[in-house]
Amino acid sequence: MYPILEKRALAEQIWLMKILAPRVARSARPGQFVIVRADERGERIPLTISDYDAAEGSVTLVIQAIGASTRKICALGEGDALADFAGPLGRPSEFVSTPPEELRRKRFLFVAGGVGAAPVYPQVKWLHERGVAADVIVGAKTRGMLIYTEPMRAVAGQLHIATDDGSEGDKGLVTQVLERLVGEQGRRYDECIAIGPMAMMKFVALATKKYGLKTTVSLNTLMVDGTGMCGACRVTVGGRTRFTCVEGPEFDGHEVDFDEAMRRQGMYRNEEQRAAAIEAE
Ligand code: FES
Incomplete structure (x- = not known):
């Protein structure tokens, strides 16, 4: 236990x-x-x-x-x-095995949506402890749904916040902040890491593709055994079937078939609703 x-x-x-x-x-x-x-x-x-x-x-x-x-x-x-x-x-983030001298020359941009801020935090902290700059965009529906803001502020280079209703930071989506930083202001990053809802990661990847900015996403797929045996977590990346539990959860965001991943994620919605109904009885 x-x-x-x-x-x-x-x-x-x-x-x-x-x-x-x-x-x-x-x-x-x-x-x-x-x-x-x-x-x-x-x-x-x-x-x-x-x-x-x-x-x-x-x-x-x-x-x-x-x-x-x-x-x-x-x-x-x-x-x-x-x-x-x-x-x-799963495999640790790619930057964990990057040689320190190479890592220190890189600039990272993290994009976190909703509870995605929680897994982004240890990554930004790990980089910060090694002297590597990382800017962070955090998004949520409303101010009350923002998490990890203060710990993130302590380890991020710049922290940008976006809320759907404008109750904190910019009003709008994380992708709008990303467009402003990378598109309008021309800020240069070597890598973007996006963690959050599938739809958010899809649109971040579409935006960064325009700028040729390498983008890694962390896929929160269904999982059963977590050992590569059951196939529940399979996704298509670059036209190939990959298992999130053993080959991920991080993949090249420009190569992920997000539409298929979102369809598979919704596969058990009916069972979920039945379980919620039983729980409510
Ligand atoms: Fe079963 Fe990944 S969870 S193969």
């Missing part, structure tokens, strides 16, 4: 949970994820690692209660425990 050391609300229906999982904390790297289950009969939910502390043996996750299984996890409190906590899974 994996005890919950800390739980706090970050925004409406968005929770931070710090879990005691020393083995995972020791080997986690930016970009990786875990698969968790609330109890033995629970669904396996992939969650990107938001932070980790090898000394404390803890791994921090940010979970949005949007379906029956995530609601079940979010209903647990400090002192409760998760039945399963498998990881770290």
